[in-house]
Amino acid sequence: MRIVLDSVAKGARNAALPPTTAAFQSGQAALARAETEQRPTVLGLIASGRMRPDAGVVTIDGETDYSAMRKRIALIDAPDVCEPAPDVTVAGIVAEELMFAGRASNPIAVGRRLTELGAAEYSRWAIGTVPPTVRIRLFSELALMRKGVEGLVIVSPDRHGGDPVEWWRFARELAGRGIAVLVVAGDASAAAIAAASLVERLDETNPQTFDEDPGRDDTDDLPDLIVEKA
Template sequence: MRIVLDSVAKDPRNAALPPTSLTFQTGQATLARAETEQRPAVLGLIASGRMRPDAGTVTIDGATDASALRRRVALIDATDVCEPAPDVTVAGIAAEELMFAGRSSSPLAVNRRLAELGASEFARYAIGTVPPTVRIRLLAELALMRKSVEGLVIVSPDRHGGDPVEWWRFARELAGRGIAVLIVAGDASAAAIAAESLVSRLDETGGPQTFDEDPGRDDTDALPDVVMTEPEQAEERA
């Protein structure tokens, strides 16, 4: 599955979303930068077929088919759109997702699924209190129970705090399982992920150590708007 956004924009003055182009596809994790309170959710809605852009095009496997896009791509944790209420328990969210997936949502089924995800200890926690990476992992894995879902659009995981490198690693794991993953996040997260990636490459190649000539300089404008990576297999993290 390959999804292409070509110069998509929202609202007459492009205030909600300026022209944005990106691609995400099966077996690849993609990070798209989007700042301001509104833009990440707008980009997520458009990328998952749940909002029509005012300009530009969105295609899935070369076709303009919003229905197929909505069916095959799940939107995860978009602010004011599909984020769970902070006081809902993890068990309650799991029960709802099991129901959406056409499975039993009994307490026994919920406990079994959370155990499979290694999240039994969080069953009675309100979702707003679980660690950020645990939250993203739970919401993503539960959405993937739906048979039609082949891709995920995860919106602003950085707003919950935590280390962006951790949820980016999880995104790469998902890609390694053949999932198309798009994460929409801010400049600070993109910078942290880019820095970690550079350090990893230098460690692998034994490349030269460098230093920042101006540590106080803001280099975020030098970051690419879209970062794509090959999937990370689970065994690589061992």
């Protein structure tokens, strides 16, 4: 599965989303940069087939088919759209997702699923207090239980704080399982991920090499990181 957003824009004078181009596909994690409070959610909605752009083209496997996108791509933790209230317990969220997936959602089933996800200790926690990477892992794995879901669009994980390198590592783990992953995040997160990835590559090829200009944006140096600023 391959999703392409070609110069998509939304709103009067493109205020909600300026022309943005991005792509993500099965087996690959991609990052799209979007700043301001509204733009990440708008981009996430368009990339998952839940909103049509006012300009530009969106395709899935070369065709414009929003219905197929909605069935095959899950939108994860988008503010004002599918973000749970901060005081809802983790167990409550898991029970609801199990029900949506057509599975048993009783306390025993919830406990079993949390154990499988390595998150049993957070069962009684309010979701707003859960560590960022645990939160994203939980939402992503639960979404993948739904029938037909092959891709994820994760919106603004950086708004919860924490180290962006951690959730980016998880996004790449998902891609390694054949999932198509698009993460929408801000410039600071993109720069941090780019720097960490560059250092990792340099360490692999030459342990003595160092970044002579740590302030430079190395985003474009990463072949596995698709980036378009919105």
